[in-house]
Amino acid sequence: MSYTIEEIADSINAGRIGSNDATIDWLLTDSRSLAFPEETLFFALSSKRNNGAKYIADLYTRGVRNFVVDKPTLKNKDIDTADYPLGNFLVVPDVLKALQKLADCHRSQFDIPVIGITGSNGKTVVKEWLHQLLSPDKNIVRSPRSYNSQIGVPLSVWQMNKDNELAIFEAGISEVGEMRLLQKIIRPTIGIFTSLGGAHQENFFSMQEKCMEKLTLFKDCEVIIYNADDELISNCVSKSLISAREIAWSKVDKERPLFINSITKEKDYTQITYTYLGMLNSFRIPFVDDASIENSLNCLGACLYLMMPSEKISARMAHLDPIAMRLEVKEGKNNCVIINDSYNSDLVSLDIALDFLYRRSQDKMLKRTLILSDILETGQSTTNLYRRVSQMVHSRGIEKIIGIGNDLASVASRFHIEKYFFADTTSFLKSDVCRDLKNEIILIKGARSFEFERISEELVAKVHETILDINLNALVDNLNFFRSKLNSKTKTICMVKASAYGAGSEQIAKTLQEHRADYLAVAVADEGSELRKAGITSSIIIMNPELTAFKTMFAYKLEPEIYNFHILESLIREAEREGVTNFPIHIKIDTGMHRLGFNPDELPLLIKRLKEQTAVIPRSIFSHLAGSDSAEFDDYTRSQIAVFEKASTEFQEAFSHRVLRHISNSAGILRFPEAQFDMVRLGIGLYGVNPVDNSILQNVSTLKTTILQIRNLAASETVGYSRNGKLTRDSRIAALPIGYADGLNRKLGNGNFYCLINGQKAPYVGNICMDVCMVDVTDIDCREGDQVIIFGDGLPITTIANKLETISYEVLTAVSSRVKRIYFQD
Numbered sequence: 001m002s003y004t005i006e007e008i009a010d011s012i013n014a015g016r017i018g019s020n021d022a023t024i025d026w027l028l029t030d031s032r033s034l035a036f037p038e039e040t041l042f043f044a045l046s047s048k049r050n051n052g053a054k055y056i057a058d059l060y061t062r063g064v065r066n067f068v069v070d071k072p073t074l075k076n077k078d079i080d081t082a083d084y085p086l087g088n089f090l091v092v093p094d095v096l097k098a099l100q101k102l103a104d105c106h107r108s109q110f111d112i113p114v115i116g117i118t119g120s121n122g123k124t125v126v127k128e129w130l131h132q133l134l135s136p137d138k139n140i141v142r143s144p145r146s147y148n149s150q151i152g153v154p155l156s157v158w159q160m161n162k163d164n165e166l167a168i169f170e171a172g173i174s175e176v177g178e179m180r181l182l183q184k185i186i187r188p189t190i191g192i193f194t195s196l197g198g199a200h201q202e203n204f205f206s207m208q209e210k211c212m213e214k215l216t217l218f219k220d221c222e223v224i225i226y227n228a229d230d231e232l233i234s235n236c237v238s239k240s241l242i243s244a245r246e247i248a249w250s251k252v253d254k255e256r257p258l259f260i261n262s263i264t265k266e267k268d269y270t271q272i273t274y275t276y277l278g279m280l281n282s283f284r285i286p287f288v289d290d291a292s293i294e295n296s297l298n299c300l301g302a303c304l305y306l307m308m309p310s311e312k313i314s315a316r317m318a319h320l321d322p323i324a325m326r327l328e329v330k331e332g333k334n335n336c337v338i339i340n341d342s343y344n345s346d347l348v349s350l351d352i353a354l355d356f357l358y359r360r361s362q363d364k365m366l367k368r369t370l371i372l373s374d375i376l377e378t379g380q381s382t383t384n385l386y387r388r389v390s391q392m393v394h395s396r397g398i399e400k401i402i403g404i405g406n407d408l409a410s411v412a413s414r415f416h417i418e419k420y421f422f423a424d425t426t427s428f429l430k431s432d433v434c435r436d437l438k439n440e441i442i443l444i445k446g447a448r449s450f451e452f453e454r455i456s457e458e459l460v461a462k463v464h465e466t467i468l469d470i471n472l473n474a475l476v477d478n479l480n481f482f483r484s485k486l487n488s489k490t491k492t493i494c495m496v497k498a499s500a501y502g503a504g505s506e507q508i509a510k511t512l513q514e515h516r517a518d519y520l521a522v523a524v525a526d527e528g529s530e531l532r533k534a535g536i537t538s539s540i541i542i543m544n545p546e547l548t549a550f551k552t553m554f555a556y557k558l559e560p561e562i563y564n565f566h567i568l569e570s571l572i573r574e575a576e577r578e579g580v581t582n583f584p585i586h587i588k589i590d591t592g593m594h595r596l597g598f599n600p601d602e603l604p605l606l607i608k609r610l611k612e613q614t615a616v617i618p619r620s621i622f623s624h625l626a627g628s629d630s631a632e633f634d635d636y637t638r639s640q641i642a643v644f645e646k647a648s649t650e651f652q653e654a655f656s657h658r659v660l661r662h663i664s665n666s667a668g669i670l671r672f673p674e675a676q677f678d679m680v681r682l683g684i685g686l687y688g689v690n691p692v693d694n695s696i697l698q699n700v701s702t703l704k705t706t707i708l709q710i711r712n713l714a715a716s717e718t719v720g721y722s723r724n725g726k727l728t729r730d731s732r733i734a735a736l737p738i739g740y741a742d743g744l745n746r747k748l749g750n751g752n753f754y755c756l757i758n759g760q761k762a763p764y765v766g767n768i769c770m771d772v773c774m775v776d777v778t779d780i781d782c783r784e785g786d787q788v789i790i791f792g793d794g795l796p797i798t799t800i801a802n803k804l805e806t807i808s809y810e811v812l813t814a815v816s817s818r819v820k821r822i823y824f825q826d
């Protein structure tokens with residue numbers, strides 16, 4: 001649906017500057033995601049650290065003409081509307097509120113059932129499953145992916161159009177007060193409360209407060225669906241005075257509206273019988289885990305309320321598909337990078353995936369390729385649909401398209417790039433086009449019936465079953481968490497040394513660059529040049545520059561740390577020989593760490609030397625704290641800071657240009673806010689560990705493997721080398737394809753520690769071998785092929801580090817390079 005700019009100005013009560021005609025179809029909040037400039041309205045959202053108005057100039061040159069800005073932005077002259085004669089500016093007191101108001105007005109146009117889903121886990125799965133269950137009969141609009149925030153919800157609601165018969169939206173909150181705002185935008189008529197976990201708990205007074213807050217979503221619902229066996233939810237619902245009908249389900253209380261008589265788990269499905277309105281019925285789902293069962297019961301409640309016949313429910317439940325919520329980046333054969341998006345194939349998710357591809361492809365050496373299937377189930381005309389698709393494909397810089405399916409083939413002429421079309425997946429897999437894929441970054445996106453998993457299997461390099469899973473959203477959350485502790489002008493250096501603390505520097509650096517880290521720092525020049533080759537353009541500091549690598553540093557503009565006269569002289573000599581001038585360097589002084597650095601009393605000589613040459617120029621001066629994580633050393637830390645304050649001031653006074661000052665690492669940021677100076681150096685915190693109390697912020701890295709083999713052994717047997725694994729009972733022993741050569745410390749063997757299998761602790765039995773280890777799974781319901789967590793989600797890295805009497809830094813960086821890194825974002 002589109003609106004004229006006048007209509008929008010009216011509905012958000014905006015003042016207007018510029019009187020150009022415009023029709024708006026798309027709302028944009030992140031300038032990097034632009035696809036359709038002419039029909040886009042950009043909301044210049046500002047946060048403490050960033051002002052969206054900064055991007056207006058760039059967007060204008062890319063063709064965007066319509067902007068929502070706030071009054072302070074104009075008052076402070078952050079932009080001058082006179083510079084944009086073709087633009088329309090809608091001026092409001094608060095840009096986020098305006099976005100929400102617009103969604104609210106849009107929502108008012110519709111009088112259809114709207115399902116609102118909240119809870120800590122399972123929101124997206126329930127939403128997608130409901131879509132699978134209901135979409136054969138109804139035209140449904142739903143939140144893309146997990147768009148459930150203060151910004152995501154308005155963008156989701158904006159997708160509603162006249163053809164829709166049902167809407168399904170998620171709502172997620174992180175602070176008290178937010179749900180009320182989301183309720184006003186979604187206005188659900190059917191509410192589903194999935195489950196209540198611990199996420200974001202830090203901002204809540206108590207679980208109860210959190211639960212009550214979430215329930216405000218259901219204020220005006222006709223019905224709410226929830227697990228009555230969850231006491232907290234159940235109590236809060238009674239207290240909340242919501243007058244809605246309830247479809248509360250229970251496995252124990254027959255008086256509840258939906259009674260679950262039995263749940264029977266078989267090998268690969270679960271059979272569920274239930275009583276509703278006095279009728280006994282049953283269905284099965286092709287899953288056996290508890291979370292899936294709970295999600296299916298919430299879906300059941302909604303289907304029953306919508307009066308779906310029980311035969312239909314059971315026919316459709318039996319075919320529920322698993323929900324893959326991740327965009328995965330994997331290494332492919334022939335130097336390809338594979339981006340796998342098995343998420344539902346629809347226009348919005350295609351747009352998100354293309355945007356992701358575009359941002360990941362700064363490396364100009366790789367061709368941007370899209371493998372796309374026909375888009376099913378959209379309810380739009382083919383012409384309209386593929387006109388959109390071709391616009392997206394062209395605007396995201398795709399260079400080659402491989403279309404699979406007859407619809408795509410019929411619109412081949414719309415694509416003005418290298419193109420190939422196939423009737424089905426099999427004929428593509430057999431073709432030369434498939435065989436010849438080389439040096440490309442490939443997005444694979446297909447509707448389920450096209451079985452694109454066969455394509456990714458073919459293209460992805462075979463991996464060892466052991467992988468390190470890297471959550472890029474968590475990394476960004478951690479970055480933002482630390483940024484929230486900084487003054488608005490303080491810059492951030494993100495440490496990506498040691499292969500980004502084991503997470504893999506290239507993809508991590510790309511993500512950090514995208515989120516505008518001011519600097520990146522690595523240990524040696526080669527790490528820096530690898531990043532440059534991968535398309536990283538941020539400033540990069542080399543912490544331990546080698547005397548032999550200056551040429552590399554000049555060639556790739558890698559800025560060395562300089563810690564003594566010897567290295568300074570060598571660098572100046574080399575720079576003069578190469579004709580390099582004003583090369584940026586970073587001066588390190590020793591204030592008490594006693595590792596590397598100039599002594600403060602050497603500064604006068606250093607200043608003199610720097611002033612008599614032009615080959616290099618100091619861009620920053622810094623020092624490193626020896627014990628910022630511990631109160632025990634606070635006096636020492638304060639004296640380091642004082643020495644640094646004095647020395648760096650003396651240094652700055654000698655130069656007319658600004659020299660940035662920095663001393664804090666992750667722990668310093670948290671414990672010494674007064675020592676932020678101009679920059680901070682953020683390391684371990686980015687990767688999810690709070691160095692002060694060893695808690696986990698958002699977990700980034702999870703080391704995972706799978707069960708290779710399970711055997712039953714009698715109590716008299718032993719397991720592994722030197723017969724060290726002595727059994728004391730008849731046991732089930734599982735072998736896992738991970739050993740000390742992968743970074744699994746041998747000291748963890750012989751019952752000293754455990755891994756997690758299906759959420760339960762499986763102790764290591766006997767000695768850990770080079771490539772394999774064995775664990776006791778006697779008490780665990782598991783089978784060959786099941787996933788195993790060595791550390792990460794559910795098993796904090798800090799617990800392993802404590803056991804090994806070391807620090808999480810060592811455990812993270814010990815994961816060997818043969819373990820494949822897989823990156824994902826929700």
Ligand SMILES: *Cc1c(COP(=O)(O)O)cnc(C)c1O
Pocket residue numbers: 495543624664665666667681682683684685691
């Ligand atoms: C590694 C490193 C950091 C980052 O320290 P964290 O404790 O990981 O935050 C900061 N400064 C220097 C000089 C470093 O070598």
